[in-house]
Amino acid sequence: MAVGVLAMLGCGPQRAGKGTTPGGDGGAAASPSERAAIIAASDLPDTIAKPLPGDPMQVTVHRLSNGMTVYVSVDREKPRYLGWIGVRAGSRHDPADSTGLAHYLEHMLFKGTDEFGTLDPAAEAPHVERVRALYAELREVGDDAAKRARIFGEIDRETQAIATTAIPNELDRLYATMGVEGVNAFTSDEQTVYIGDVPSNRMEAWAALEIERFSDPVFRLFYPELEAVYEEKNLSLDDPDNRVWETMMKGLLPQHPYGAQTTIGESAHLKSPAYQDMVDYFERWYVPNNMAIVLAGDVDAKTALPLLERSFGQLEPKAVPTDLPGKVVPLSGRIAREVVAEGEEAVQIAWLTVPVSHADEPVIAVMDRLLDDEKVGLMNTQLELTQKLPEASSFSQSLREAGYFGVRGLARGGQSPAEVEQLLVGVIEKLRRGEFSEADIEAAKLHHSVDRKLRLEFTSARANEMMDAFVTHQQWDDVVARDARFAAVTKADVVRVANAYLGDDRVVVVRREGKPEVAKIDKPKITPVKIDPSRKSAFGKRIEAMPAAQLEPQWAVEGRDYAHRKLPAGDLIASRNVRNDLFTLEYRFDRGYRKEPLLCYALDLLELSGAKDRSAEQFQKQVYALGASVSTWCDAEHSSVSISGPDDKLEPVLALMDEWLAAPSFDGKTLSSLRDNTLSTRMDGMAEDRQLSSALDSFAKYERRSAWLRRPSNRALQRAQPNTLRKLISSFMDHRHRTLYFGPREADLVAKVVPRGKRHREVGEVEVKSYRRTAGPRVFFLHKEGAKANVRFVLPQGPLPRELRPNAELYSEYLSGSMSALVFQEIRESRGLAYSAYSVYDPGDRPRDASGLLGFMSTQADKTPVAVETFLELLRAPGVQGDRLAVAKASIDQRYRASRLEPRWINYWVIAWDDLGEPTDPRPAQWKRMAELGEVDLEAFAKRFADTDVIVAIVGDRSRVDLGALRKVAEVQEVKVEDLFSYGPFPAAPAEARPPAGASAPAPA
Template sequence: MKLLRYAGVAFLLTAGIGQATFAQQKFEWKEASSGGYTYKYVTNDPTQSRFYTLKNGLTVILSPSKKEPRIQSFIAVKAGSKTDPATNTGLAHYLEHMLFKGTDQFGSLDWAKEKPVLDQIDALYEQYNKTTDEAKRKEIYKQIDKTSGEAAKYAIANEYDKMVASIGAKGSNAFTSFEQTVYTEDVPSNTLDKYLAIQAERFRNPILRLFHTELEAVYEEKNRGLDNDGRKVNEAMFATIFPNNNYGKQTTLGTVEHLRNPSLVEIRKYYSTYYVPNNMGIIMSGDFNPDQVVSQIDKDFGYMQSKPVPAYTFKPEEPIKAPINVNVTGPEPERVMLGFRFPGAATKDAQMLELVGNILTNGSAGLIDLNLVKKQKLLQAFAFPYILKDYSVLILQGNPVEGQSLDDVKALMLAELDKLKKGDFSDDLIQAIVNNEKKKIIERNESYSDRADELMNNFTSDVDWQSRVAYVNDLSKITKQDIMTFANKYLANNYVAVYKRQGEDKNIVKVDKPEITAVEVNREAQSAFLKKVNAMPENKINPVWLDYKKDIQKAKAGTYEVLAVQNKDNDLFRVYYQYETGSWASKLLPIATQYLEFLGTKDKSSEAISKDFYQIASSFNINAGGENTTVSIDGLQEHMGKAVSMFDNLLRNCQPDTEALEAFKTRLKKARANKKLNKGQIMRGLSSYAQYGSSNPFNNELSDAELNALTAEDLVNVLHNLAGYPHRVLYYGPQTATAFASSLAGIHTTPAGGIKAPPVTKKFIQQTQGSNKVLFTHYDMVQAEINWLRTSDPYQAGEIPTVTLFNEYFGGGMGSIVFQTIRESKALAYTTYAYFNPPARKEYRNVAMAYVGTQSDKFNDAVAAMNELLNNLPESDKALQTAKTSVQKTLATERITQDGILFSYLTAERMGRDYDIRKNTYEAVPKFTFADLKNFHQKELSAKPYTYCIVANQDKLKEEEMKKLGDFKKLTLEEIFGY
C-alpha cells in the first residue's frame, strides 16, 4: 500500500517563515501555450508544473528542476486493487508484475513461434481456473508447467530490466495500491528519448509470458504478507471500516483462493479496460525542457486510443454508531490501532484532516507527542491521516508499556482526542504547524523525485493541484474554533479498534508451493527492439567528481574545526556535531541520548523545550552509533543561533529526573522485549553473531541487572561528558564557513571543564569462517529467511571498482544473475540478492553476503540454487556489458551535493582516502573483462565456507535439513540479544 500524505507542494522560500509570506499570493489556474502545446498551470506554483492533456486524453505533468542531470518519471494508471473484479482479486497487482515481461517486439526470441505456445498456456489456465477436482487440477498444472517450459525457450527473461539498466536508470520498479498502479524510473536526462521509446512499446502490447514463474513470485509476496502482522492489522482495519467499498472488501495482494486460480483472459480484459490514455498519466520532474519532452511523449504515445473507463461505484458507507472491535493475532508485539472515517482526498475536510493529524502528532509538540510520548505513558504512539480518493481515515496507533492493557492504550489515545475537541492545546500551535509545513516544503523542493511523487499522488487521487499549492496559505486562515468544530463533527464513538494480540494465528492459509520446473532465461539473447534502442543517439553527460579541497570550506570556531558547504538555494541550515565515540566505548551512551528526550533544565521543562524548537521550525536529533555519534540540528538560518544555543544548553545543563528515568526504564524493558519478537531484529542479531562471534556489536547491551541499577545521575553524567568530548562541527547553510564559525564562536563554546578524551572504544574482532556453520532461531512464520555470510580480506581501495561492477553483475538488481536465476528462472523467492560489502572503516574486513526469503518447503532448492551461484559464476557477455554501461551512466549522472559532500568526505577519511573514489570506478569499469569478475568471484566467494543465518518456523523446517549445511547451533534469544 502507498500512503498519500498531504505534505504540501514544493515552495521555494528564501525569506523567513512568517505568516505574511503567503498572504498576498493568489493561486489560480491559468492557461498558456509553448512549443505548439497548450498547458495549464497554477499561479505562484514554484514547482512550475505544467499540466497537459494530449489529444488522446493522456495526462502529462512536467516539473523542471536543473539540480541534477536526471529525471524522476512515474507512469500512473488510475486503477488498482479497488477496481479488481470481485472474482479475481489481486489481478491489478500481478498485471503490474507482467508489465516487465515485454511485448511482441521485445522479450521474445521468435514471436511467431512463441505465440502459439502461449495461447496453449492461456487455454490451460482457463481449464485450471474452472476445475475443482484437485487431482485434475494437478494434472492440468503439470501441463502448464511443461508448456511454460516450452514457451520459455523463446523468451528473453528480464530484457526490460536490461534495457533500462543500459540507459542508466535507477529505482526501476512498480507498485499497486487501492486506486493506482504506478511504474517508476529515475533516468539520466540524456537518455530520456530511449526511456520514452521503451515505455511506449512496453504499454503497446504487453505479453503475459513467463506467467507461472512470476505468479509464484506473487505467491511468495503473499506469504510474506501473511508473516507481516502490520499488513494484517491494516487489512483488518480497512475491511471493518469499509464494508461496502473495495478498500475493505478486497486486498491488493488478493485472496489465496484467487491467487490459486488466475485467469489470463481476465488479466487482458482488465488491461484493455483501464490501461487507456484517458486513464493514465506521465509525471516527470528533473532536468529537461518541457516543450521538447511533451512533444516527444505525444509522438511516442500518440498511438494510444482513448475509450470510456467504467466509473467505480459503491454503496456509501453507513455511519459507525458505536465502536467496533476486531482482534488480529500474530507473533509480533501487541498494539492497538484506531480508525475514524472521513471524506475523500478532493474535499476540504481531507485537508483539514491533515492539520488535525499534525495537531495530534508532529514529532515534537503535538498532543500525543507531549502527553503520551514525552510523559512516557505509552511505549509508542502516533496519529496520521490516510488519504484516499473515496474516503480518508484518521489512524491512531499505540503500543503498551509493561503491565498495560490494550484497552488502557485505547483510553489514553481517546483522551487526547477529547482534548482536541475541547481546544485543550496551545493557541500558537496552528501557527507553529504552518511554520513547520513551510520548512518541510522547502526541504521537499530540494528533491526532484519527491516533487514528482506528490504530483503523481494528486493525479491518481483526482486532487486539484491548485488546492495543494494554496495549502499552506489556506492553513494560515484556520482558527482553533474551526478545528474544534471539525473534531466534534467527526470524532466520537464512531471508530474501529483493531487489537493486535500476540499469539499464533491459526487462520493463516499458506499459498502452497506448486511443482515448477526451472525455465530458460536466455541471458545472451537480444531482441531487435533492444538493439534499436541501444543504437539511438544520446548526448554525453560528463561526470562531476568531488574535490574535497575545493568543495569543502574549513574554518575554526574557538577550539572546534568547522567543515562547511554553502547553501546557495534557500535559507535552510543543517548543523552536525561529529564525535568519534559511540556505544562501543559506552553502553550507556545510546541509552542516555534517548533519555535526553525526557529531560529539562533548571529553567525549562522537557515539554517547554520541545515546544520552543517546534515554534521556530527547528529540530535536533542524536544518533549514537557503534564508533561515532552524530548530533544534528536543522531549521531556517534566521533561527540557527537560537536553535544551536537551545540544544547546547539542554545537553550541558540537563537535570536528572528520577521519575522520568523509572518510566523510561519501564518503556526500555518493553522495547527490549519487543525486539525479541521482531524477525528482522533476530536476523540482524544472527548476522552479527556470525560475523563477530558470541560477543558482538548487536548484543553489546546492558544486562537486565545493569539496566535496573542505572541512576538518573549516571545518564546525565554521560550527556554532560559528551558535551565536553572533542568533535568537529559540520555546516550546510547560507553562510560561508568563516561567517558561520564567527557566529558559532559565541554560542558553541568550550565547556568550563575543557575538552576531555572520550572513553576507550572496545574493538569487536571479525571472525574467520573456517568451515560451514548454521545459526538458527525459531520464529512463527510461513517463510524461511536465509542469510549467507563470510568475512573476507581487509579493505583495499584498489578493489572498489571491481566490487562495484561485480555487485551490479552478480546480485545487485532485477537484471542481475542472482535475481534472474533464483526468482525468474526457478521461482524460488520473491526477494533475493547477493553483495560483496566493503567495511565502514579501513581497518575492518570485507564481508560477502547473500539472502533468500522463501517458503519453508522450497528451502533446500533455494539454498542449493544460491550455493551453485556462489560457487560457479555464470558467464554472460551481454549481462556484463549491461552492468558496465549501467555503472558508468549512473556515476556520470550522479551528483553528490549539499551536506552529502560533507558526509562523503567523512566516509573517505575513514577509508584512508582524500579523493572521490567514484572517479577510479568510472575510469576502470570499461576495461574489465569477464575473466576479471570470475577471478574475483573465485578469490572471494567460490568454494568458501559460509555461516548460514536462518530464521524459520522449527515445525516447518526440519533440523536435519539444516545440519546438512554445516555445524548446527540453535541460538537462544538471550544469546542473540545479550539480555
C-alpha cells in the same frame, strides 16, 4: 504481424498502425469528433501552459492529442528526471471475485511485448494462448486437487515451451545499459504507477521502450511470476502491522473496495488467478485518456511534448468505464477487532473522515500535526514525553471516495489494551475540547512550510504530488491552493472538525500477543526456467543503438561542493544549501554504547527531558515555535546530536541545545517510566522477525562482538541513576567530534558559530571490524514458527586493498545491480526460490576493516536447503558471464555520468571518504579503473570466494526447514534467542489490568 496472432498475444490500447484487442479486430479508429467526446468525458485536469503564481514546484500540465495527461516540474540539480507513468486504476478497481488482479498485472507488464522479451513471438503464441485457456479451466475445477495438479503440470510444460524463446527481464536489462535506475512499479487502492529514474539524454529511448511496453504486452511466464506474488502474499500474512491495517480498513469500509479488498488479493483468488480478467482489466483501464506521464527533474516541456506526442500519442483513446463510487456506510458505535501476533501489543483506533476534495481535508491535516509532530503534538507531550506509552502516533489519509483518521499506541509489558485505548481516547478528548492554543496551530503551520521546502529538494516528492493529483481527479490549481487553505485553518476549525468526526463511532483494533494461525498459500511446483543472458531481441538491439549525447560525470570538489575546516574539537565539514533557507547541523561522535555502555540510555532520557527549569513539553515547544527540531542518535560505535530549521534561527536553536545538554531536567519518575518501557520494548523485540534476523546475522558474523551483545544489560538499566546519566550528557560535547553543517552559510562563517565543547577528550578508535573464524562452513539456525525463512550469508575476506575497490563495486553490480542481474534472475525469476534475493560486496568502512561478500534472501521455509545451495553455487561460480558483465559495466558507466551527489547528503560522503583515508573524491579513479576491467579481472576477483568458508544465518521454522538437508551444505548450529542478546533476566511483568466497565470484548478479525 498477422491479426490472428495479435488476437492471441496483443492486449492493450489500440495503437495507430499496430495492434488490436484480444478476441476481435480492434475496430476502426475513432473519428476526430468521437475522440474529442471520449476525452471530454474522461474527467481530466485542466491544462496549464505556464506555472501558476505561488506554485513552488512550477508545474505545467499538458494534454497529448489522445487525452494522455503530462505533468512537468523542472529541477536542474542533476542531469536526470523521474519518469512515472500512472493509471487511474488500482486494487479498488479489481473485480470482487478477482482481487489482486491489478497488482499481478503490474508484475506482468515487465515481461515484454511481441517486440521484446522474446526471440520468436510467432513460436511462443500458441503456448501463450494455451496458458490462457488452462487458467480459465483452473477456475472451473475449484478445489479438486487432482485436476488442479494436472492443470498446473500442463501450465508448467507450456511455460517451459515459452521459455525456449523468452528473454526474461529484457526490459530491465535495457534500462540498466541506459543508466536508468530505480526501475519499479507500485499498486495501491486507486493507482498503478511504473517508475524510472532516467538520464536526461535518454528520453527518446525511454519513450520508445515505454510506448512499446503499454501497446502490445504479452503475459508470458505468468506461472513463475505468480510464485513471486504468492511469496509476497505470504510475507504480508506474516507481517503483523499489515494484518492490523487490513483489519482496520475492513472495519472502517466493509462495503467499499478500500476495505473489502486488499491490494495483494485474497488467498482464494490468488490460488486460481483470472488470466482473462487480467487481460480485460488492461483493456478497460490502460487507455491514454486514463493515464498520465509525470516528469520531474532535468526536462523541458518544450522538448518533451513533441517526443511524447510522436510516441504515446499513437495510442487510441477509449471510453473509460463509469467508476461507480463504493458504498461508504457510517460507523455505528465502537467496532472492536483483534489481531493475534508475536511481539508487541498495541491498540489502533480509526474514524471515517472525508475524501481528498472535501473542504475539511486541510483542517484534518492540521489536526494530525497538532496530535503528532516532532515531540510537541498532544500524543507526544501527553503520552510519549510522560512515558505513559512507549510510542504514540496519529495518521491520516484522504482518498478519492473516503478518508480516515487514526491513532496508535504501543503497550508496555503488563499494560492492558483497555488502558492503552483509554489513554488514546483521552488525548482525542483534549483535542475535541480545544485544549491547545492558537500558538500551537501557528507553529504547526510553520513546520508545514519547512517540510514543504525540504520535500521539494527531492524529485520523488514532486512526482508523487503530481501523480496523486491525477489519480484523485484534482485540478492542479486546487493542489497549489491547498497551502493557503492550510494556512487559513483556525483553532475553531480544528475543534469543529474533531467533534464532527472523532466521536464514539470508531474502529478499535487490538494487536494481542500470541501465536497466530494464518493460512498461507501453498505454491505449485515450478520447473526452473533456463535463462540465457546473451539473448537480445531485434527491438532491444535497436533501442541500444539509439544515439544519445554523452553526459560527462561531475565529481565532488573541495572548495566548490564542500569545505573542511579545523575546529578545536575536530573537523568541520560544510556544504552549501542553495535551494532554500534551511540548515541542518550535526555533532557526530565516534563514541557509542561499546565504549560508554549507558550513553545511549542517557540520550534516550534526554529526549524525554527539558532544560533547566523548563519541562520537556515546554522545551520542545520552544524549539518547535522557531520552526526547528533537535534530536539525538546513538548506536554501538557512534552518537550525535542534531538541530535543523530555518537558517536565521540557527543561533537561538543552538543556544537552546546548549541549555538542554548542560542542564537536562532528569528526574526519577521519568527515568523509571523509560526503564519500564525500554525493558518492555526489548522483550517485544525478541519475538519480532526483523530484529531476530538482525541479531542472528550479527551473532553469526561477529560472535561475542555482535552489537546486540554489547548493549547494557537489563540489570544495568535498572541500576542506572539520574545523576549518573546527567553527567554523561553534561560532558557529552567535551569529547572530540566532527561537525557537519548543511545550509546557506559559507564555511568560514559557520566555523565562527558552531564550535562546542571545552575539554575535547579523545574518544579512541572505532573498533576494527573482523568476522568470526570457523573451521569449515557454518549455518547458525534460529527456530521461529512461520511460513518463511530469512537467510543471510557472508563469505568473509580480509581487508580489501584500495586498488581492488573498483573490482568489488563492479562485482556487486554484476551480481545484483538490477532485476536482470545474476542473483535475482537465477533465484527468483528462473527458479522461484525467493521473493527477494541480492548480494553485494562489503568493502568495510575503514582500511583495516574485514571485507566480505554478503547475501540475503527471503524464501519459503520448505525451500530453504535448495535455495541456500543454489545461492552459494552462484556466489562461488568459477566463471563470469560476459553478457552480464557488459550490462554491469554499461550500467555503472552511465550511473557515474548521469548521477550527482545530493547536496544534502554530501557531508556524509565526505565522512566516508575521510574514514577510508581518501583525501579527495575517490570516484574518478574508480570509474576509470572499472572501465578497464574485463572478464579475466573479475574472474580473478571472484575466485577468492571459491574456497571461502561461508557463514549462514537462518531464522526459520524447524518443522518446515529440512535441517538434515542443510547439514549437507554446512555444519548446522542451533542457537537460542537468549544467546543473541545481552539483556539477561527480565523483571516479572505486573498482571494485566481489567478492562474498564462496559468495554465490549473484541471480535476476532
